[in-house]
Amino acid sequence: MAVDSTLSSPLSPPACEKDAKALHFIEETTRHADMVQEKVLAEILSRNAEVEYLKPFKLGGATGRETFKSKIPVITYEDLQPEIQRIANGDRSAILSAHPISEFLTSSGTSAGERKLMPTIQEELDRRQLLYSLLMPVMNLYVPGLDKGKGLYFLFVKSETKTPGGLLARPVLTSYYKSEHFKTRPYDPYMVYTSPNETILCADSFQSMYSQMLCGLIERQQVLRLGAVFASGLLRAIRFLQLHWQSLVNDIETGTLNQRIVDPSIRDCISKVLKPDQKLAAFIRNECSKENWEGIITRIWPNTKYLDVIVTGAMAQYIPTLDYYSGGLPLACTMYASSECYFGLNLNPMCKPSEVSYTIMPNMAYFEFLPHEPGSAGLTRDSPPKLVDLVDVEVGKEYELVITTYAGLYRYRVGDILRVTGFHNSAPQFHFVRRKNVLLSIDSDKTDEAELQAAVQNASQRLCEFNTSVVEYTSYADTKTIPGHYVIYWELLVKDSADSPTK
Template structure:
């Protein structure tokens, strides 16, 4: 759907609110790094020549993300080049390698969706031997990582020298029969897992609990392809209790009152109301009009 350049400012504003909220519940996050598995997707062009791509791909490719000033709260283990690599295998491999090399600095881990984070752990289960080999040698296998930008970023910013001690440790943990608690075993200072686990993602909660030894599962924000909506002001709540506070400048929000018919459970809809007219204890469906007019 169409979007406009100013939308990136609003998204960046919402992102800037997440860590100030989180730091009220988990102090000291500025002293370490976040290991987040972030990826871009393929894009195409419309008949009119405009780029068509997922909303997060637009954000990661924007100057707001690539040229962001240093902020201890958004200090990631993954160099930008590994995130912006179009090859998903090379991107995942290099991001995991960087996360392992900086394992003692990692204070939080995550991805956008729970499914994406579990995919990263499953990737580690399958490829830990290759990762250990590169850590032990202090090099990148040229048959695995061929992207020159990724190679340069990893070798100059993260993988500075051979580290056989780290390779032996990772190998000993990954060789164990059970992978229960693998997150806290490999990244022992992790405070929480930052992923979306509401809605259809709730099916992954047991798996995340298994891999993380029951670390808090944090849902920090709510967003969609249309626009970003709001933030979770109680991020350490249970996944079943997650609620989001709307940021009213993200879009024009209207509310459709819903009254349930006691006889058959059907919903009876009425006229739209503005945010100021919403009543406590009533049920509404959210109606969104974006700044682009969608």
């Protein structure tokens, strides 16, 4: 078993008694990671012993690791599709989980270009809420005084559908925001948002963004941190401000809400905070009317201490643009999660984006790791998997994440490639490398996310001499010519129009 390394010292001192309990939980859970993992697997197997999926493997009531590993196959989403389709069509028998499937969580579709339906159970909300409750106690170790202001977070619900059998299918964050865990969360001075719940829960993206931005502008002096789930989301908010600042200024100046905002719950809650403020309107008009938007975040929200966004993986491309708009504020990546499962948190959230590592919390699921060799073909019937337990991974090596969850995923390959960077107590810390997927393909050629991003970053270095950076890019495979080639479209941020690369 690997032992203490990069973060061997206890997390301290806590900011308050509540934080002390959370940090103690992190310490105890990571210190006894292997024991916690053994308990998690036993719980999952004992409660689901009679489910249809497990019966053919004849576990015989066994809940130990060796029996589990010798009898249960490693699978992908495609292997589970028949069972998932039955549940989606209305079969309520215990197919994957002894607990009823409460809804499906939809993936973004980035792994193979198609949306996946991930079964979940009601109690998973408690597990996700537990991980959320650990984030601010860790952040408070690095950034003091976050209880003295508010967070401006751009949070949104997305569209949801129902399966033929009547179960909701929606993104994991939409599920969380619409849950009572979020809507009726107790007051916490470290977790106060400028955005009222009504603005977050509005399904109309324009009305939601407009009202959240308006509230953030009204309380600009109270804002201590800005955030969105992904870096791209925060940049969309800045772009929205560029396009709509004049309407927002008019609302603040007159104390009347834009007529395009028709949601009655939003109009009601905004009316309680929107009053005529000509001084604030004049300030925002002056800042937003300038051609140069460098540092606009700290110009409008001067007390901001950091940006809370995911900038790992494919989101790394947005770091230069975020630095431009924020004046180089720290970028905090706080947690690692997916629609399949919530995994862990960053115990050093103020580190550089390139150094972000997530500590896997062993209570969230049962974790195994498939050693990843670049260029290897993966698992075959002739080469049975040799998976490594959570505490037995080796620093510097890369692995594909495999999970067994309370909701009914058994030895499921998530598709994330992770590199071990160290340990906190006996729990490993991982740097997210990439999704194991194919973005582009010409004939037998395969270009994945990491290779495409590296190519864009290398090419974009040529733009530095023009004081220009890449804001966004997209690509496609052009097979009309022989040989085929990839076409990449760039959206550029030109910081000095007199020295544009297009001239």
